[in-house]
Amino acid sequence: MSSARDINPGAPTSRSVVSSWGQNLSTSPVATLQSPTASLGGLLPRRSVPKLLKPFNTQDIKILLLENVNQTGRDILTAQGYQVEALKSSLPEDQLIEKIRDIHVIGIRSKTKLSERVLSEAKNLLVIGCFCIGTNQVDLTYAARRGIAVFNSPFANSRSVAELVIAEIITLARQLGDRSIEMHRGTWNKVSAKCWEIRGKTLGIVGYGHIGSQLSVLAEAMGMNVIYYDVVTLMALGTARQVPSLDNLLEEADFVTLHVPDLPETRNMISAAQLDRMKEGSYLINASRGTVVDIPALVKAMRSGHIAGAALDVYPNEPAGNGDYFTNNLNPWAEELRSLSNLILTPHIGGSTEEAQRAIGVEVAEALVRYINQGITLGSVNLPEAQLRSLTLDEPEHARVIYIHRNVPGVLRKVNEILGDHNVDKQISDSKGDLAYLMADISNVRYEQIKDIYESLEGLSSCIMTRVLY
């Protein structure tokens, strides 16, 4: 990345070299070192004081957090001395492009689309934090091509989603949503027709990952029979049973619940043909991604009475913030949906609990700090995972070189020629597809040599991004 030297806070420009020499490096060591996720602590030599690697004034790091990221995450980032701006909602694309030009880190949830168009404007961006499970809103391939790391929180809200689905199964079986709406309008409508217990009914889980498998355990505890369909063969929990095809599941289940990611092969996975296969009077729940269900087909199946009820938490288009947006302007069938009986509509709240949001805030913010301060990529969804133990304060004249590069032959030789005048204490390199990530801790490196190392690495044709931390 030819302009990285000017814009990458990891780049030892003369400004950052000068400003960091006299800097107190331990602005807030605790936030990095108390991480429960990385096993860094265990790898540290006893009684050595870890040194925070910051080749820049921490105040120079600019972070934009969108979509009301939890306070736990904001606190961790602010404690590092970074400049943190936090907004409650997402931003329209043009405003996002304006903002993203200037920042080093962006934190988002599910609404902010970080497309190639947006990311191509993000000249300073080092890392993206998705404060959620899904990463489908980010162009991961393009981000990797630019050497921009992406982190998420793979399962901190799984339990919250599973509990919501359990609540929805009973709510649909007993038509609780409709009874409640009627009572709110003053209507007493005591009925038992087509209201059921869930005990002994069959739950069909599509996608038996973190959420699907958690849900399986809860559903069995309530006396349901569980079957599941997944593209991967997975160990069944309890007495659940994997079925060989989606059609098998649809034909057997009383309740079908979807827990697959947004992928080309899951788009409209449940459409007219699949709804037809479902049992007469069965129910559909979608708390995965809005693209997975063909909504006009669902409307038709519900109007005919073939599908007795449904719960939707996610939609193809979702608004950037809270407000009266669930209209046909957002999705052309929104008002028709609103008119259906026994249909639970929720505003993408599957993972929205205090517990989940706090845990996600901590997990993702700590991953960001580890990456910014030490270059550790453990848990990254798009870069190879690499970690080295922290340098310590009793290791003076050490520097950590991070070289993100195209995965082509001969790179290690060239890098080691550049590092050759110094002692390479530790080195790790890993690749993922076309991309490779190298970390090396070198000693006997004088302050004025760092700039040369940086410029030599940047001059290699394989270079995507170089950072030198010291």
Ligand SMILES: NC(=O)c1ccc[n+]([C@@H]2O[C@H](COP(=O)([O-])OP(=O)(O)OC[C@H]3O[C@@H](n4cnc5c(N)ncnc54)[C@H](O)[C@@H]3O)[C@@H](O)[C@H]2O)c1
């Ligand atoms: N509503 C919410 O607030 C909310 C919260 C968290 C997660 N989610 C969404 O829920 C979904 C599932 O999350 P998770 O954490 O359980 O994911 P996961 O990756 O742990 O599990 C997904 C499972 O789906 C399977 N799968 C993939 N493609 C499939 C296909 N074509 N057919 C059948 N199975 C397939 C995978 O093999 C995997 O086992 C994701 O889309 C996620 O973004 C929504």
Ligand SMILES: O=C(O)CC[C@@H](O)C(=O)O
């Ligand atoms: O909190 C969100 O916006 C997203 C929740 C969920 O869809 C996820 O991907 O974790």
